[in-house]
Amino acid sequence: MPNTPSWQPKSAWTITALLTGLSTINFLDKIVLGMVAVPLMAEMHLSPAQFGFVAGSFFWLFSTSTVLVGFLSNRVPTRWILLAMGASWALLQIPQAFATSASALLLCRVVLGAAEGPSFPVSVHSLFKWFPDHMRSLPVAVINQGAVAGMVLAGLLIPAISQRWGWRTNFFVLAVVGALWCALWLAFGREGSLDVMRRTPHEPASAGAAAAPLPYRRILTDASVLSVFLLGFVAYWLLGQTITWLPTYLEKGLGFGSVASGRLFALVIAFAAPVNIGLSALSQRMLRQGATSREARARLTSVLMIAGALLFFAMAAIDLTPMQKVFCYAVAAALSTFCLTLAPAMLAEMVPLAQRGSVIAINTAVASLGAAIGPALIGRIVESYAPTGAHAYEIAIAVTAALLVVAALVALRWLHPERSLHTRGEATAPLTA
Numbered sequence: 001m002p003n004t005p006s007w008q009p010k011s012a013w014t015i016t017a018l019l020t021g022l023s024t025i026n027f028l029d030k031i032v033l034g035m036v037a038v039p040l041m042a043e044m045h046l047s048p049a050q051f052g053f054v055a056g057s058f059f060w061l062f063s064t065s066t067v068l069v070g071f072l073s074n075r076v077p078t079r080w081i082l083l084a085m086g087a088s089w090a091l092l093q094i095p096q097a098f099a100t101s102a103s104a105l106l107l108c109r110v111v112l113g114a115a116e117g118p119s120f121p122v123s124v125h126s127l128f129k130w131f132p133d134h135m136r137s138l139p140v141a142v143i144n145q146g147a148v149a150g151m152v153l154a155g156l157l158i159p160a161i162s163q164r165w166g167w168r169t170n171f172f173v174l175a176v177v178g179a180l181w182c183a184l185w186l187a188f189g190r191e192g193s194l195d196v197m198r199r200t201p202h203e204p205a206s207a208g209a210a211a212a213p214l215p216y217r218r219i220l221t222d223a224s225v226l227s228v229f230l231l232g233f234v235a236y237w238l239l240g241q242t243i244t245w246l247p248t249y250l251e252k253g254l255g256f257g258s259v260a261s262g263r264l265f266a267l268v269i270a271f272a273a274p275v276n277i278g279l280s281a282l283s284q285r286m287l288r289q290g291a292t293s294r295e296a297r298a299r300l301t302s303v304l305m306i307a308g309a310l311l312f313f314a315m316a317a318i319d320l321t322p323m324q325k326v327f328c329y330a331v332a333a334a335l336s337t338f339c340l341t342l343a344p345a346m347l348a349e350m351v352p353l354a355q356r357g358s359v360i361a362i363n364t365a366v367a368s369l370g371a372a373i374g375p376a377l378i379g380r381i382v383e384s385y386a387p388t389g390a391h392a393y394e395i396a397i398a399v400t401a402a403l404l405v406v407a408a409l410v411a412l413r414w415l416h417p418e419r420s421l422h423t424r425g426e427a428t429a430p431l432t433a
Contacts, residue, residue, distance in 0.1 A: 007194060012130035016139045018189055019123045021181055022086060023146025024153070026119045028174055029089060029112065030058065031151050031243045035158040035265075036167035038251060038258065044102050048248075048386075052379020054106045055244045059372030061114035063365035069118035070125075070361020074354060077191045078126035081118070083182060088115040090178030097171035117368065121361035124344040128356065129192025133348065134287055137297075141280035141341045148273045151243065155266030159259050213354050220362070227415035228346055231301065231339040232367030234407040238336055238400055240371030242268075245378055246329070249393040254322040264326055272334035279304070279338050297346050298415040301339040305408040308336030312401035316394040329397075336404050340367075350420045374400070 033040070033055055041051050073081055092112045099105040123143060131139050158170050219225055246268065250261035279300070286296035311332035315325050344360050351359045378396040385392035 007132065008130070011190065012139070012192070014188060015130055015190065015192065016127060016142055018181075018185055019082075019127060019143050020146035020149070021184070022082065022119065022123060023143050024150040025086070025089065025174070025178055025181055026116055027147040027150030027243075028154055028177070029093075029116060031154040032158060032170050032174065033058070033109065034244045034247050035154050035262065036162055036170065037244075037248050039162060039167045044105070046102055048383045049376070049379045050102060052244065052376045052382075054102055054109060055379075056240065056372050056375040057106045058109045058113035059117075059240070059368050060110050062117035062368040062372065064117075065114040066117040066121060066361050066365040066368065067358070070121050070358045070365070073118075073122050073125050073357035073361070078122050078129070078357075079185075079189050079191050081122050082126065082189065083185055085115060085119060085122070086178055086182045086185060090175045090182065093171040093175035093178065097168045097175075117365070118361060121344075121357065121364045124360055125357040126192065128344075128348060129194055132194060133345070135284070136345045136348070137280045137284045137287075137342060138277075140344055141276050144276055144341050145273050148269050148276070151269035152266040155247075155262045155264075155269065159262035163259070213352050216355075216358075219351055219355065219359060222350070222420050223414040224350060224416050224420040225347065225359070227298075227411045228343050229363055229366045230407045231305070231411055231415075232343055232363055233370040234305075234400075234403045235337045235340050235370070236367040237370030237374040237403060238333060240374040241378055241396070241400055242333055244375040245382070245393065245396070250326070253393045254325065256322070268326060268330040268333065271330040272337065275331075275334040276338060276341060280341055283342060293346060293349055293417040294415070294419075297342045298411055298417065301342050302408040302411040302415070304335040304338050305404050305411075308332040308334070309401040309404035309408070311335075312397050312404070316391070316398040325394075332401075343367075346415075346417050349417045 037051060037055075040046070041048075046054070069081060089112065092108065092115060096105065096108045096112070099108055120143075124140060127139055127143065128136060161170050161173065247261055247265050250256050250264050251258055256264060283296045283300055286300070287293070309332070311328045314320070315328050315332075320328065343363060347359055347363055348356050377399075378393075381396040381399065382392045385395055
């Protein structure tokens with residue numbers, strides 16, 4: 001494929017498909033521990049607080065590696081960075097399969113988290129080399145559906161594999177899947193060329209290669225950038241809660257069997273896919289019709305996050321049936337995590353091209369702290385309120401809901417992508433097709 005400075009739809013969507021596959025593997029790796037929590041905790045004699053601590057350890061070095069590799073991606077082709085990550089993930093599944101103690105498992109999860117941390121920002125940075133600014137929301141949403149696919153597959157397959165061959169077998173399966181992806185990426189993965197093309201009249205100045213780099217202190221103290229970081233933090237907090245504790249909540253809190261819990265978990269996650277794609281298409285349509293990024297991205301994601309938080313509050317405050325609670329969780333999670341799709345596009349508007357990879361990585365690093373802290377805190381809440389049954393989990397869910405409301409209100413007040421551009425003295429233009 002020639003590396004010419006023009007948009008190549010077929011190649012762009014091929015790369016999107018491969019990166020979606022990588023995202024699927026990434027989330028299979030994340031969710032597997034939560035899906036085997038019940039037999040693992042029984043075999044290793046772990047309390048909920050101890051398990052939450054081990055699960056959260058995945059994100060301890062997630063942030064550090066994300067930032068380091070994010071800066072590296074400004075200089076090294078993303079094709080090779082992504083290949084190195086995919087290969088390391090596959091290899092790191094093996095020691096997890098043989099772990100016999102909580103400390104050994106914790107060490108494996110910390111190292112794997114460091115290897116997987118840069119996945120999303122580097123994937124998005126790679127993707128943005130194939131799509132112009134006004135077309136980026138939908139392909140990012142597609143990549144995010146890899147996360148949905150990973151969690152759906154986890155819900156459907158991991159309980160069945162565990163039931164028939166034991167929970168450790170799942171890690172061997174993940175090693176094979178990772179190796180297959182590496183082979184496909186070697187064959188078809190390429191580096192995009194749109195970063196060097198001439199900016200069209202419809203592209204904002206920040207999308208072109210000519211924008212001069214800015215001091216990171218100036219970028220990282222911008223109110224809009226900080227608002228995006230906060231949205232990501234609470235969304236990852238919710239993500240950590242979902243992948244670590246939702247399977248256990250369904251089984252121990254709401255009384256579903258292990259296989260039924262896996263299927264319901266898959267349905268909850270699958271529900272997010274059409275919601276995410278539909279809302280991404282809505283955002284792009286608003287941009288094409290002349291809406292500002294503030295309206296089509298910042299306000300949209302903030303209002304949806306508040307709506308999701310209200311549904312989470314309802315789970316704790318209203319007497320609902322188990323299935324009604326599952327439905328509320330599905331809708332609330334889909335709406336509240338939509339910001340993860342639009343955050344990279346908003347940041348790409350606000351920072352120079354030469355710093356895009358590193359700033360998106362810093363955003364992911366800050367956001368992932370939510371997933372590092374959340375599971376451990378939720379484990380303590382569940383343990384403290386254990387006599388209340390399902391309500392113990394719902395108290396933790398309500399804490400998450402409160403964080404979502406705070407972040408959304410901050411974004412409604414201070415997230416102004418266009419204002420950030422004006423602060424830097426750059427001209428802005430409507431984002432149209």
